[in-house]
Amino acid sequence: MQPDDWKAFINNLFVDADGRRKSAIIGLTLEVETGKLTLPPVEVAHTDTLQQVFIKVARLSTSSTKADSTGKEEAPAPQVKTVNVEHIQHGNTEYIVYRLSDDSFNVIKSTGVVVPPKTIIYNTVVKKYREQFQLK
Structure with a gap:
């Protein structure tokens, strides 16, 4: 190529x-x-x-x-897919926010560290994401 x-x-x-x-x-x-x-x-x-x-x-x-x-056969769960990926800046740190098809979010620092849900940083970054994209 x-x-x-x-x-x-x-x-x-x-x-x-x-x-x-x-x-x-x-x-x-x-x-x-x-x-x-x-x-x-x-x-x-x-x-x-x-x-x-x-x-x-x-x-x-x-x-x-x-x-x-x-050992149990389970019915396949509906697959949650990423709908949108955006970078959100909070303080001096950049976060990558993955909005999923079930309206949940995954927040990851640019270093690859996963931010656990229901923490102050997670909630703040998700709030900034929602404000930026006018989501409720």
Whole structure:
């Protein structure tokens, strides 16, 4: 790929036609001389580092292992998807806010640290997000 083709490819992954940021579902295959590792598809944001992608894959693997170990067949739960991803500045820290299809939010510091729900920082950042996008 030429540099301009590469830029267009990345932009198509993380930017909607109307210019809003979005997350992308990607799958990775890592190959070395001695073997090959295929990772399951994972949802990533344009700001995720490779380390954050591996953490997300590990969480997927852990959750699927726990589901397999219960031995019970459960009806598939409706899948919650990311509707919008935005950067919100609070103080000197930038947060990445994921608005989900069930009207909940995930708040992550730009360093990759997840902000737990119902904390002061979480509530403040979500409030700023809601004000910015005129959500109730």
